[in-house]
Amino acid sequence: MAQPPIRAMHASMKKTSQPTINDVAHVSGVSKKTVSRVINNSPLLNDDTRQRVLGVIKDLGFVPNPQARALALRRNFLIGLVHDNPNAQMVLNVQQGILEAIRDTEFELVVRPVNRGAPSMLEDVRHFLERQRLFGVVLLPPVSENDSLAQLCDEIGCRYVRMGSAKLDDDEHMVASNDREAVREATQYLIDEGHKRIAWISGPHGFRSARERRLGFEDALGAAKIPLHRSMVADGNYTFDTGVLAAERLLDLSPRPTAIFAANDEMATGVLYAARQRGLDVPRDLSILGFDDTPTAGHIWPPLTTVRWPIVSMARAAAMKLLAGVGDGGEAVTEPSMFLSTLIRRASVARPMD
Amino acid sequence: MAQPPIRAMHASMKKTSQPTINDVAHVSGVSKKTVSRVINNSPLLNDDTRQRVLGVIKDLGFVPNPQARALALRRNFLIGLVHDNPNAQMVLNVQQGILEAIRDTEFELVVRPVNRGAPSMLEDVRHFLERQRLFGVVLLPPVSENDSLAQLCDEIGCRYVRMGSAKLDDDEHMVASNDREAVREATQYLIDEGHKRIAWISGPHGFRSARERRLGFEDALGAAKIPLHRSMVADGNYTFDTGVLAAERLLDLSPRPTAIFAANDEMATGVLYAARQRGLDVPRDLSILGFDDTPTAGHIWPPLTTVRWPIVSMARAAAMKLLAGVGDGGEAVTEPSMFLSTLIRRASVARPMD
DNA sequence: TGCTTAGTGGAAACCGGTGTCATAAACAAG
DNA sequence: CTTGTTTATGACACCGGTTTCCACTAAGCA
Numbered sequence: 052m053a054q055p056p057i058r059a060m061h062a063s064m065k066k067t068s069q070p071t072i073n074d075v076a077h078v079s080g081v082s083k084k085t086v087s088r089v090i091n092n093s094p095l096l097n098d099d100t101r102q103r104v105l106g107v108i109k110d111l112g113f114v115p116n117p118q119a120r121a122l123a124l125r126r127n128f129l130i131g132l133v134h135d136n137p138n139a140q141m142v143l144n145v146q147q148g149i150l151e152a153i154r155d156t157e158f159e160l161v162v163r164p165v166n167r168g169a170p171s172m173l174e175d176v177r178h179f180l181e182r183q184r185l186f187g188v189v190l191l192p193p194v195s196e197n198d199s200l201a202q203l204c205d206e207i208g209c210r211y212v213r214m215g216s217a218k219l220d221d222d223e224h225m226v227a228s229n230d231r232e233a234v235r236e237a238t239q240y241l242i243d244e245g246h247k248r249i250a251w252i253s254g255p256h257g258f259r260s261a262r263e264r265r266l267g268f269e270d271a272l273g274a275a276k277i278p279l280h281r282s283m284v285a286d287g288n289y290t291f292d293t294g295v296l297a298a299e300r301l302l303d304l305s306p307r308p309t310a311i312f313a314a315n316d317e318m319a320t321g322v323l324y325a326a327r328q329r330g331l332d333v334p335r336d337l338s339i340l341g342f343d344d345t346p347t348a349g350h351i352w353p354p355l356t357t358v359r360w361p362i363v364s365m366a367r368a369a370a371m372k373l374l375a376g377v378g379d380g381g382e383a384v385t386e387p388s389m390f391l392s393t394l395i396r397r398a399s400v401a402r403p404m405d
Numbered sequence: 406m407a408q409p410p411i412r413a414m415h416a417s418m419k420k421t422s423q424p425t426i427n428d429v430a431h432v433s434g435v436s437k438k439t440v441s442r443v444i445n446n447s448p449l450l451n452d453d454t455r456q457r458v459l460g461v462i463k464d465l466g467f468v469p470n471p472q473a474r475a476l477a478l479r480r481n482f483l484i485g486l487v488h489d490n491p492n493a494q495m496v497l498n499v500q501q502g503i504l505e506a507i508r509d510t511e512f513e514l515v516v517r518p519v520n521r522g523a524p525s526m527l528e529d530v531r532h533f534l535e536r537q538r539l540f541g542v543v544l545l546p547p548v549s550e551n552d553s554l555a556q557l558c559d560e561i562g563c564r565y566v567r568m569g570s571a572k573l574d575d576d577e578h579m580v581a582s583n584d585r586e587a588v589r590e591a592t593q594y595l596i597d598e599g600h601k602r603i604a605w606i607s608g609p610h611g612f613r614s615a616r617e618r619r620l621g622f623e624d625a626l627g628a629a630k631i632p633l634h635r636s637m638v639a640d641g642n643y644t645f646d647t648g649v650l651a652a653e654r655l656l657d658l659s660p661r662p663t664a665i666f667a668a669n670d671e672m673a674t675g676v677l678y679a680a681r682q683r684g685l686d687v688p689r690d691l692s693i694l695g696f697d698d699t700p701t702a703g704h705i706w707p708p709l710t711t712v713r714w715p716i717v718s719m720a721r722a723a724a725m726k727l728l729a730g731v732g733d734g735g736e737a738v739t740e741p742s743m744f745l746s747t748l749i750r751r752a753s754v755a756r757p758m759d
Numbered sequence: 760t761g762c763t764t765a766g767t768g769g770a771a772a773c774c775g776g777t778g779t780c781a782t783a784a785a786c787a788a789g
Numbered sequence: 790c791t792t793g794t795t796t797a798t799g800a801c802a803c804c805g806g807t808t809t810c811c812a813c814t815a816a817g818c819a
Contacts, residue, residue: 069535071775082799087777097797114536118481119775121472122804129515139700143493146516159537161483161513162500181423182468183513291704320704327706346493347701350645350674352681425805436769441807449766473805476774 070111079107090115117157126186128158130373133176133200134191135167137290138317140345141362145191145214148366152374158186167194173203180209187211187373189366196259212369216260218389226369226388228360230260230342233392234267234312237340237358240394241310242275245402246338248283250308252297252318255288264314264342283308287318294321302329302337309338309403316341316348316357323351323399334401344395353398360392424465433461444469471511481538482512484727487530487554488545489521491644492671494699495716499545499568502720506728512540521548527557534563541565541727543720550613566723570614572743580723580742582714584614584696587746588621588666589628591694591712594748595664596629599756600692602637604662606651606672609642618668618696637662641672648675656683656691663692663757670695670702670711677705677753688755698749707752714746 072090076083081104088096089104107113121127130153136142149160163179165172172194180188180203187210190200195213201224204211213219216230241249251268254261272279282304285297294313298321301308313319319341326333333339333353341348344359368386426444430437435458442450443458461467475481484507490496503514517533519526526548534542534557541564544554549567555578558565567573570584595603605622608615626633636658639651648667652675655662667673673695677687685691687707695702698713722740 073775083776084778084799084801085797088798091777095796095798100797114532116476116775117537118472118475119804120777122470122476122806123775123777125804127472129513139497140493143496147518150516150518157536159483159515159517161515162504163513164501164504178468182511183471291700317704324704324706346645347704350671350678350701351705352678427805437806438770438808439768442768445807451767454767470805473774474807476776477805477807479774 069116070113072113072115075104075107075111075113078111079104121184125184127184128156129161129183129185130158130370131179131183131185131188132160132162132191133165133179133188133194134162135165135194136191138315138343138345140347141343142191144362145189145366148363148368149189149370151363152367152370156374158374161185165194167197173199176200177203177207180204180207185209189369189373190214192216192260193255193258196257210373212372214365214369216263222388226365226372226386226390228365228390228392230263230360230392231267231270233358233360233394234264234342235270236267237342237356237394238268238271238312239275240396241312241338241340241400242271242277244338244400246310247277247403248306248308248310249277250283250285250301250304250311251279252285252287252294252301252311252313252322254314256286258289261289261314268312287314289315289317291317291321291324294318295325296321298322298325302326302331307337309405310340310400311337312340314342316343316345316355319355319357319399320347320351323355334399335404338400338403340400348395349397356397356400357395358392359395361390365390423470424467426467426469429458429461429465429467432465433458475538479538480540482510483515483537483539484512484724485533485537485539485542486514486516486545487519487533487542487548488516489519489548490545492669492697492699494701495697496545498716499543499720502717502722503543503724505717506721506724510728512728515539519548521551527553530554531557531561534558534561539563543723543727544568546570546614547609547612550611564727566726568719568723570617576742580719580726580740580744582719582744582746584617584714584746585621585624587712587714587748588618588696589624590621591696591710591748592622592625592666593629594750595666595692595694595754596625596631598692598754600664601631601757602660602662603631603664603666604637604639604655604658605633606639606641606648606655606665606667606676608668610640612643615643615668622666641668643669643671645671645675645678648672649679650675652676652679656680656685661691663759664694664754665691666694668696670697670699670709673709673711673753674701674705677709688753689758692754692757694754702749703751710751710754711749712746713749715744719744 072083072086075086086104089101117128130149132149134142165175190211190213192215195215201211201213211224213225215225215227218227219225253265269279285301287293287297294317298311301311311322313322319339322339323333326337331337341355341357344357348355348357371386426437426440429440440458443455471482484503486503488496519529544565544567546569549569555565555567565578567579569579569581572581573579607619623633639655641647641651648671652665655665665676667676673693676693680687680691687693695709695711698711702709702711725740
């Protein structure tokens with residue numbers, strides 16, 4: 052049987068706008084449905100037909116309209132990133148990781164910072180999810196620690212993955228790093244260097260990452276039988292300013308701590324700032340440790356010894372988890388849901404003088 | 406005439422999924438079209454009807470499906486941010502500004518980092534714009550300086566606004582800061598402090614911001630009749646590492662410059678790093694000036710004197726420009742398209758010793 | 760009273776895809 | 790040669806909105 056001829060340009064086809072599936076169907080002499088089958092890689096399709104239609108698609112430069120697809124499929128192709136994180140580099144790394152995962156797919160990334168403090172936060176997110184009918188969202192700490200947010204996603208029927216500092220019960224929705232163990236190792240390093248008076252600047256109350264890191268610190272001290280005096284722990288909330296304040300209090304102590312471990316780099320940078328302000332030499336007079344490995348950490352003097360967590364990889368894994376079982380491939384590379392952080396040794400730690 | 410009664414829940418209305426315009430129409434006893442008129446604030450509509458329909462909309466929690474709207478209106482409600490910028494804080498500030506502008510609208514922000522170096526860059530962006538049929542894009546420097554990109558947007562019929570360091574011819578598509586004047590002022594400040602041997606670390610070739618800032622530097626030196634020796638200008642490309650390298654070369658000079666002005670903060674941070682490495686005291690032995698006012702600039706020791714440009718406001722203005730004449734309000738607050746940068750005096754500049 | 764006009768709201772088509780189901784052709788089995 | 794089964798394809802309704810067109814009312818005017 053002769054193939055239907057490839058017709059000339061259909062009358063209704065306006066050159067000014069993009070070609071539609073109808074144009075492709077008319078030109079290649081098949082029905083819309085067949086073209087749809089080609090687009091969606093349907094297996095029950097004559098190979099000749101497929102090739103012919105593919106040729107026309109290419110000739111015409113046809114690109115399926117995502118809005119129409121979204122409407123028909125009752126889901127769109129948008130991944131949301133919900134975050135409430137003051138660390139720009141971290142947010143951007145997460146964006147990078149997600150974008151790596153959705154590269155060459157039809158998905159796009161839409162960002163939505165929220166205000167954790169605001170009482171309307173949950174409602175804001177609800178509107179965001181419902182209105183846009185997002186395919187799924189990635190939740191970044193600290194807002195990812197909010198259980199009612201996860202519950203909301205379940206309720207609405209929106210897929211989600213939470214990024215965090217420790218495994219939760221539901222592996223399904225979680226991508227985590229091992230903050231506790233990483234801090235334990237880093238503290239052990241300080242102890243091995245001979246430090247005994249080690250102070251801790253904690254993260255904000257209610258943050259899982261803050262708790263995990265604190266626990267890791269206590270683990271190491273406990274194992275080395277070093278008592279942790281209450282005065283050696285200062286409160287912070289992950290900002291530079293609280294780092295400075297906490298350091299000022301700790302450096303007034305007598306005897307002074309020989310090392311200060313801040314729960315994140317921004318506070319550690321504040322410690323360094325405070326130390327310099329009072330003329331202390333780092334690391335001779337004081338060792339400093341941070342957590343995150345922000346770009347700044349390596350750019351200040353002395354460069355900061357810190358813990359790096361593979362944030363880009365984690366974000367990529369989170370996005371792939373979201374997309375699992377959707378892609379064309381279907382080979383479903385299962386990403387790990389637990390990532391290991393590593394100690395980056397730079398110049399802000401030395402053996403104590405006494 | 407009696408109003409049609411508000412009917413009980415329509416049979417076809419499934420409680421499991423979101424209510425549609427049909428549900429609203431059935432319940433309130435009017436046609437789809439009337440509901441549509443309510444949604445779109447059509448003026449020719451009985452006020453009683455409007456109120457009744459609004460009530461039903463609220464009761465049902467109806468939210469118009471953006472995909473369907475996008476399909477019918479032949480445009481979606483996505484604003485794209487195309488960027489190729491290594492400065493995370495800047496990118497995030499821009500995101501913040503755009504989000505402020507589209508808050509309480511139906512627009513969302515989708516981000517698309519590109520690789521300026523890649524030969525496929527233009528094609529990538531074209532696919533992005535065509536596939537998603539974006540409402541408009543904000544172009545961030547340095548990629549915003551690419552004229553063929555703007556041309557591409559014109560060709561495709563996608564609105565765009567470029568953010569940049571100086572006014573271009575087409576005010577229509579531009580939101581700019583006055584880098585040249587800002588650097589001139591900052592340099593003048595150095596001169597007023599008594600500096601004569603002032604070195605410059607430039608931004609990458611081909612960047613408009615790099616050129617504008619360099620010009621401002623030369624403006625000030627020229628006005629003060631200070632000759633600019635070739636050796637006092639070092640090449641950089643806006644990264645920390647090139648800042649360190651350039652500083653090392655400049656600090657080997659004899660006589661040494663008493664001040665180094667780096668075209669951005671990241672390089673200025675590198676200068677500080679290099680100075681410390683060789684035991685120089687900043688600002689006693691060397692004054693340092695940067696540009697951008699990144700958060701890091703204020704967190705290092707000594708805190709960096711730098712130029713702050715109102716990036717968030719600029720981004721907000723850019724987004725509002727994009728949306729001009731679309732919003733419900735229509736009051737069209739015309740944002741300025743030129744923004745002024747200001748000198749932030751901190752501790753990295755002092756009078757020279759000699 | 761007859762005729763225009765503005766205001767209002769419905770029916771149906773449409774945006775560009777997808778799902779369901781029917782159907783024709785090809786092939787195997789009885 | 791029938792009958793049943795599989796394969797490839799098309800017709801048509803549908804997703805949830807918007808737009809076009811038209812009918813119907815009530816008011817304004819001669």
